[in-house]
Structure formats: structure tokens, C-alpha cells
Amino acid sequence: MASSSTPPPPAEAIDARNWAELPRDVTAMILKKVGVMDLLQSAQKVCMAWRSVSKDPDMWRSIHMSGYVGEDMWDEMGYDVEKMATHAIDRSCGQLVEFSIKGFGSNELLDYIGERASQLRRLHIIYPWGISDDGLSETAKKLPLLEELHIFSGSLSKEALLNVGRCCPHLKSLKFNIRGSRAPYMEYDDEALAIAETMPGLHHLQLLGNNLTDDGLKAILDGCPNLESLDLRHCFNVNLGGSLGERCSEQIKYLRQPYDSTDDCEFDMTFYNGYDDDYSLDDDYPSGFSEIDLMSDVVDEYFEWSGGSDVFEPDSKPYFGDDDDYGDDDD
């Protein structure tokens, strides 16, 4: 703190300050930063003024929720996060613009969004254990204004992409990421082809850990002429040497290559390359994730083998650094 010659005010002056009487917009600003979970669980219960601010639909235009806190997944949560999410959606009164969930989610929840958030522009679903192609496809039909879809999952496929592409003509940013739950050498271009076929308006595309090949990449470059940023990290079937590499550098402004470092990924790529040090997935996950564990050795070998994978392209950082940097929600 700056050293000031002015003595601190007496204690009673501090007590006299009434936080409940801050200007409403300042209180709203603070409570937005508190976040959905703490606002519903605690802050709204503090006093009537905070309760009143918390009921304003404007507080709920952007909802970010996590199904676990830190590393203690499903541990002593004391509440049903999915019910809490539906309540938060109710409070937005149809004004929801951004919805982001991590570590939970179901087709029912997506359906709830589809019915009540037709203005939605940005949807982020990270590790959504209970969401299927059908669920996302049905919801996409009800989100015609969607501009940004970020997925980090192993359970969604080309079916969802095809339907999203057909139903959401304004889609500008797609992240369709998986971690090593599939054999990395398996070649599979269906997802790339679905993107190329149905998403001509894409500006930003991230495909971490995809099994696409050079053919899939060519299709994307042909089908998405507006693409500015393309992130192909962990897409080990793509070979960016030769003419394809040249074409990429000509067409794409911000390119991340297969062996580039994932250290700056905004989501838990630690699952991918370092969770052995953090905790074992087997201990925390209820079921069905042992294949990831098996794959981790393969992925670790990739990292060792690729050695100098910390090739860094400062120019390409902005587009994959902060989710909030683009996609203005102005109408």
C-alpha cells in the first residue's frame, strides 16, 4: 500500500460503511465476479439488497459453472450442480448469451437451454460426461444464433458436428477437442469432413488431439475459406511439410502445429501430459475412463519423442488464450 501520512480512520468509521448500500451497478459488478455458484449458494443470502441484484436477469447473461472444485471432483459438493444450472438458466429470463459448463452436463440440461435460451451465442461444454450426439444435435436446432461452440470431450462425433453446422449458420468459432482417448495413429477424417462440409463461416478452429489426416485438413482449408486461426496440436496424423504446410501458412494467420507445446492451453491439458503427477483419474472418476489411462503412456512417449515440442509462436497466442477476447455479444 502506498505510504500515506494520513492516519487510518477510527474503527467506528469502518463499521458505519454499509456495503448493502453500494450503488446497485457496483454491487452487480462485484456479484458477477463472485460467480454463479457462490452467488446462489451464499452471496444472495447475505441481505435483501444483494438478493435483489441477484434476481436481475442481466446478472445471468453469462453463466459459467463447474461440476467440481479444484481436484476434489464430486467431493462434498453438498448440492446438485445440474439443478443449480437449470435455476441459473431460469433467472436469465431468456437473455442467456454465454453458457459454459465443466465436468457435468446431460442431454436434459442441453434441452433445457434449447427451450429457454434462443439468444445463446456461446456454448462451452468441457468434460460433459452425459452429453451425446443426439442431445447436442437436438439443442443445436434451437440455437440459431450460436457463434461459438467449444467442446472438450471424447463422446461427441461427426453426427453432432454435421447437425450443428447445418443448424447454426453463424458459427464462427469451433473447438472440438479430445484428449488421448483414441489411438493416435488411427486415421479418421469424418469429423474434419463434417466441418468442411457444413461450417463455411468458421474463423477459428481448434482440433486438439484429432485423428484427421492431410486429406481432412485439405478439405477444411477448401471448405472454410475464412479461417484465420487453426490449432492442430496433438493431431499427429497431419504432416505439415511440403505443399500442404505452405498452403497452411498462406491461408492461416495463426497456426499451431501438431507438435507445438500445449502448455498454454486454457483447459486441463495436464490430463493429457502430466496428470500422473497430479492425481490418478482412476481414483476420482466413477467409471469408464481407464482407456485414457492406458493411452497416457503413448501420449507421454509422444512428448518425449517430439522433444523440442515447445516451439512457440507468440503471434498465435491471442486466439487460443482467452475465451472472452472475441465474439462480442452485441446484437
Place this chain on the structure above:
Amino acid sequence: MASSIENNNEKLTLKSSDGEEFLVEKHVALQSTLLQNMLDSDCSSADVIPLPKIDARTLALVLGYCKKHADASSSKQGELNSFDSEFLKDMDMGALFNLVLAANFMEIKGLLDIAAQKIADTIKDKPHQEVREIFHVENDYTPEEEAAVREENRWAFEGFP
């Protein structure tokens, strides 16, 4: 804002609610949108600008923040970030209350943002009873509203204590 750079040496006087006057370089004052708008309009920099809602202790803090941010070039973002976190680090809730009000009144977006974040961080992960104690807020919930919250709290396995 080329003109503000040319007039770098110009100064103006701000007066706190408790009567203390602060001589401020113009480019520092321009961190405040309120002061910027006043200077852009007919307000002469020779005038003393009264800030009747802000006491001297708070104004000194605010101007410290403005000076640091006005003087630092944009290439020193890392340095500014560490200044910001140090700036609020040990601030008591009373000072923080005055600071967020001042930042709001003077329209200093960066300061308002970090002060609001600091306050939000204080609220996070605490039960509402504890938040009431820290912020000295009276529980003025009506029984009806309490019942409404209880009714909404279907996600919780425990109710509204």
C-alpha cells in the same frame, strides 16, 4: 490523445471531501474518465475540482494508482499487474469500500475492476453468515423472502440456515 502528451506539464488541483488539495499532472488525471470529460468540456485546468464524495486518504490511493498506470508504458503490463495485486494486498475492508466507490465515481475502469475483483474474492467460498460478519451487513431478510430462497434451493442438500 496527442494533445494530452503535448500538455504533459499541465497540472490541475483536486480537492477531497475533507478539504485537502492535490496537485495532479494532467496525464495522470486523464486515467479518470470523469476528469477527462470535465477537461474536454469547458472546465479550465486552473479551477480547483472538488470531489465531495472522496476523502483525502482514498484520493491519495486513487492518485497513486493513476500515476503508476499513466507513467507505465504498455510494454510493462507484467509490472503493472504485480503493482495492482500489491496495491490491494493488505487493504482493509473499509479502505476497499471507499476505493471502489471512488473508482466508480471517478470512472477509473481498471481500478474499479481490480477493487471489485478483490471484494468478490473475499466473498467467494464463504457461507453467507461469515460474509455478513466480514462486511458488517445486517440480516434484513424478510421471512417471506427467506421462504422464497428456501423454495428455490432445490439443488441444495441443505437449506437456508
